[in-house]
Amino acid sequence: MATATSGLEAIDQTRSAQPPRPSVIYEWLTTVDHKKIGIMYIVYALLFLVIAGAEALLMRIQLAVPNNHFLSPQVFNQLFTMHGTTMVFFVGIPVLFGFGNYLIPLMIGARDMAFPRLNAFSFWLSAFGGILLYLSYFAASGLYGAGSAPDVGWFAYAPLTARVFSPGHSTDYWTLSVLLSGIGTTATAVNIVATAFCMRCKGMILTRMPLLVWLFLVTSCMVFVVVSPLTAAQFMLCIDRYLGGHFFDTQAGGSAILWMHFFWIFGHPEVYILILPTFAFMNEIIPVFSRKAIFGYPAMVAASVGIGFVSLGVWAHHMFTAGMGPAGNTFFVFATMVVSVPTGIKMFNWLATIWGGKVQYRPPMMFAAGFLFQFLLAGLTGIMLSVAPFDWQLSASYFVVAHFHYVLVGGILFSLFAAFYYWYPKVTGRMMNETLAKWHFWLFVIGFHITFDLMHIPGLLGMPRRIYTYEAGRGWEIWNMWIGIGAIIQTIATLIFVYNLVHSYFRGKEAGPDPWDAWTLEWATTSPPPSYNFAVEPTVTSRRPLWDLKHPHDTDSSYE
Amino acid sequence: MAEAHNNESHLDQHPLSADVVRLPAPTPWPLVLALGIALIFTGMVTHGVIALLGLFCVLPAIVGWFREVLPHENHVDVPIVGEAVPVFTHRTTRSHATADTHQRKLLPMETFSIWAGVKGGIAGGIAMIVPAAIFGLLRFHSVWYPVNLLAAGGFVSWAGKSDAFLAQFHLMGLLAATGIHGLASILIGLLYGAMLPMYPRKPILTAGFVAPFLWTGLLYSALGIISPILDQRIDWRWFAVSQIAFGLVAGFVVNLQVRVRTPQFQALPFAVRAGLHTSAEDDEEDHIS
Numbered sequence: 001m002a003t004a005t006s007g008l009e010a011i012d013q014t015r016s017a018q019p020p021r022p023s024v025i026y027e028w029l030t031t032v033d034h035k036k037i038g039i040m041y042i043v044y045a046l047l048f049l050v051i052a053g054a055e056a057l058l059m060r061i062q063l064a065v066p067n068n069h070f071l072s073p074q075v076f077n078q079l080f081t082m083h084g085t086t087m088v089f090f091v092g093i094p095v096l097f098g099f100g101n102y103l104i105p106l107m108i109g110a111r112d113m114a115f116p117r118l119n120a121f122s123f124w125l126s127a128f129g130g131i132l133l134y135l136s137y138f139a140a141s142g143l144y145g146a147g148s149a150p151d152v153g154w155f156a157y158a159p160l161t162a163r164v165f166s167p168g169h170s171t172d173y174w175t176l177s178v179l180l181s182g183i184g185t186t187a188t189a190v191n192i193v194a195t196a197f198c199m200r201c202k203g204m205i206l207t208r209m210p211l212l213v214w215l216f217l218v219t220s221c222m223v224f225v226v227v228s229p230l231t232a233a234q235f236m237l238c239i240d241r242y243l244g245g246h247f248f249d250t251q252a253g254g255s256a257i258l259w260m261h262f263f264w265i266f267g268h269p270e271v272y273i274l275i276l277p278t279f280a281f282m283n284e285i286i287p288v289f290s291r292k293a294i295f296g297y298p299a300m301v302a303a304s305v306g307i308g309f310v311s312l313g314v315w316a317h318h319m320f321t322a323g324m325g326p327a328g329n330t331f332f333v334f335a336t337m338v339v340s341v342p343t344g345i346k347m348f349n350w351l352a353t354i355w356g357g358k359v360q361y362r363p364p365m366m367f368a369a370g371f372l373f374q375f376l377l378a379g380l381t382g383i384m385l386s387v388a389p390f391d392w393q394l395s396a397s398y399f400v401v402a403h404f405h406y407v408l409v410g411g412i413l414f415s416l417f418a419a420f421y422y423w424y425p426k427v428t429g430r431m432m433n434e435t436l437a438k439w440h441f442w443l444f445v446i447g448f449h450i451t452f453d454l455m456h457i458p459g460l461l462g463m464p465r466r467i468y469t470y471e472a473g474r475g476w477e478i479w480n481m482w483i484g485i486g487a488i489i490q491t492i493a494t495l496i497f498v499y500n501l502v503h504s505y506f507r508g509k510e511a512g513p514d515p516w517d518a519w520t521l522e523w524a525t526t527s528p529p530p531s532y533n534f535a536v537e538p539t540v541t542s543r544r545p546l547w548d549l550k551h552p553h554d555t556d557s558s559y560e
Numbered sequence: 561m562a563e564a565h566n567n568e569s570h571l572d573q574h575p576l577s578a579d580v581v582r583l584p585a586p587t588p589w590p591l592v593l594a595l596g597i598a599l600i601f602t603g604m605v606t607h608g609v610i611a612l613l614g615l616f617c618v619l620p621a622i623v624g625w626f627r628e629v630l631p632h633e634n635h636v637d638v639p640i641v642g643e644a645v646p647v648f649t650h651r652t653t654r655s656h657a658t659a660d661t662h663q664r665k666l667l668p669m670e671t672f673s674i675w676a677g678v679k680g681g682i683a684g685g686i687a688m689i690v691p692a693a694i695f696g697l698l699r700f701h702s703v704w705y706p707v708n709l710l711a712a713g714g715f716v717s718w719a720g721k722s723d724a725f726l727a728q729f730h731l732m733g734l735l736a737a738t739g740i741h742g743l744a745s746i747l748i749g750l751l752y753g754a755m756l757p758m759y760p761r762k763p764i765l766t767a768g769f770v771a772p773f774l775w776t777g778l779l780y781s782a783l784g785i786i787s788p789i790l791d792q793r794i795d796w797r798w799f800a801v802s803q804i805a806f807g808l809v810a811g812f813v814v815n816l817q818v819r820v821r822t823p824q825f826q827a828l829p830f831a832v833r834a835g836l837h838t839s840a841e842d843d844e845e846d847h848i849s
Contacts, residue, residue, distance in 0.1 A: 027586065030586040033586075112584065128597075135602065172604065176601045326714060326715045326716050327714075334743075387785050526645055536644075546647055550649040
């Protein structure tokens with residue numbers, strides 16, 4: 001009989017019929033696909049977001065009441081250092097580059113980034129940088145018995161980082177992990193610039209390139225300029241700490257101010273490196289949910305380049321209290337104020353896009369609206385702090401903490417949430433649950449405003465930042481209590497968001513290729529897209545290629 | 561670009577079918593190289609053996625990566641699966657309602673060039689000096705008082721100086737005030753250049769009175785933060801007069817400049833652009849008149 005084969009032979013036949021496939025883990029570890037790398041960036045950043053968020057919550061519990069001893073001063077110092085470093089280097093940059101990685105090739109009609117292997121290398125370097133930073137909690141005292149997590153603040157001012165004030169290796173963990181991630185960041189920036197310039201599909205001239213890609217291009221160019229000084233400073237700090245150098249040792253002819261300049265020439269543009277990609281998200285989301293083309297495309301491009309350029313010349317407004325002299329103060333006051341001009345252009349153009357449109361308040365647009373309102377307020381307190389005499393009074397107070405959290409949370413995080421809700425259907429093929437999204441939005445808005453609106457007040461009342469506790473009777477107690485309550489509400493909202501991400505992946509409604517009726521190329525392929533992105537290389541004739549396809553009688557190319 | 565070149569050479573040897581896409585092959589070497597570098601860094605804070613382990617990762621990773629791309633890049637051929645994604649909209653297509661032509665008037669057909677704004681700003685800035693100098697002469701018997709007062713916003717050490725000091729000539733004060741005044745005048749001139757075409761009917765009222773009063777009101781509320789010394793000593797009536805002088809002259813000079821046509825004008829029918837026909841809106845106005 002034909003079926004009379006032994007069990008062993010049957011297994012053999014099965015093997016020859018289906019060649020062995022690499023395991024899922026091996027597939028992800030070895031991938032050079034920009035979409036998988038983008039997802040890995042985002043997941044890795046979300047993990048660190050949870051960690052750094054938990055650190056923030058611990059700090060707020062400590063500060064909720066006066067004379068609290070929930071945390072020791074040493075642990076508190078480590079927490080604010082790790083929170084700031086993690087949020088900037090291992091949440092902000094990776095999550096934005098994750099979105100860039102995923103979206104840029106799709107939006108320009110390319111099959112992948114210009115250098116796919118370099119792309120994978122960049123991701124893994126950044127990821128190992130984050131792991132190295134957190135290894136400090138386990139390995140530092142474990143192997144040498146010296147030091148633990150870094151505790152010098154995310155800006156690691158000299159001379160606090162000198163061996164004499166920071167013995168052991170805690171500061172070295174900070175330096176080396178940031179250095180490692182900086183190399184990865186620069187490599188990704190190279191990739192984005194090369195991709196934007198060399199990989200665009202037919203017809204996509206620069207003036208038709210999506211604004212998201214323009215913004216990532218500007219961001220990447222800024223990375224070249226500002227990460228290099230930071231990397232140089234990290235090397236100098238390593239030389240000081242390992243080889244006995246004196247770059248930042250004021251007792252031996254070095255300069256602590258030199259570190260401040262090196263750090264802030266990176267540190268302030270870094271805020272723009274984080275905010276420009278979130279502007280990019282707004283440029284895509286606001287038009288689609290206003291059902292109008294973006295208002296003033298050329299002005300938006302020019303304003304983005306203008307912000308990138310001007311922001312390179314404002315770093316020393318972080319150093320007004322260092323005593324730079326009148327000429328330096330005057331220059332940096334005016335340079336900082338000038339940044340508000342291109343930023344204002346963007347704000348007006350977004351409002352003009354919404355004006356007269358048929359606005360749909362779906363979750364991405366709700367978060368976009370929150371972004372517009374909160375970023376405006378954050379910008380106003382920024383202008384206040386740009387004035388040197390005002391800054392002298394409030395530098396290193398909770399007013400400054402409230403201002404930059406208004407930018408980072410009220411601006412960047414809201415924009416990121418909008419981006420998650422907008423592109424999640426493209427990445428997973430599933431819609432996120434809108435009811436949960438609305439709960440997330442309203443709880444987060446309430447929590448955010450309780451925390452960060454009220455945080456300005458203890459700052460104005462003189463509460464310094466970085467203190468681990470305070471005496472009762474200074475008028476700070478009630479505000480800190482409310483700030484802590486707001487932080488808890490934000491935590492609950494974030495947990496709803498995380499639940500929604502996971503739940504919708506398995507149970508979400510099928511999204512289809514274009515659930516938002518959008519206009520850029522990523523919506524012209526399946527959700528999730530195949531590994532090759534597009535079966536046929538697209539050709540575009542305007543800034544909204546899908547609009548043209550959907551409305552052949554009224555194409556944008558007739559007007560542009 | 562090298563990748564594309566190699567692609568071509570591969571294509572020459574093995575022509576691809578239309579339903580296959582050639583993509584870079586997955587590779588472990590970027591991961592191994594990054595791990596090796598990270599271990600070398602980790603060795604600096606843990607033990608030299610870890611760094612040595614990192615070096616053992618880096619060396620094969622470099623060789624492996626080179627072999628991945630030389631002499632030809634390693635590719636995989638991915639078959640195209642599924643059908644083409646249809647692009648369509650769920651929205652119902654409706655005929656556009658006829659737009660109210662008066663609404664379109666808000667979008668100017670012509671505007672001013674950037675240089676018109678710069679020239680207006682410079683002229684307005686010069687005009688503004690006149691009332692400021694008169695104020696200085698009448699109140700402090702010196703034209704240098706308003707100059708130094710403006711400059712004092714940039715010089716912290718001048719905050720406590722006497723009126724007599726501010727009434728004297730100081731080269732630093734003159735240079736600083738010239739810079740501040742020049743920059744602010746040009747920026748506001750540019751604003752006028754952009755703003756005036758939006759309100760073409762009453763340029764004197766807009767440029768000469770409305771804008772100066774808005775600007776003066778804005779500064780009145782904010783000057784205490786921007787320049788406390790200027791806020792303490794400024795005479796707001798004279799300041800408003802100098803703003804009106806600026807507005808009138810800047811607005812006048814801007815309006816003298818040649819206008820350039822905007823994309824709104826380009827969107828008009830050729831016959832209208834060529835001057836052979838007037839627009840429908842003008843026809844209507846002619847009819848009414």
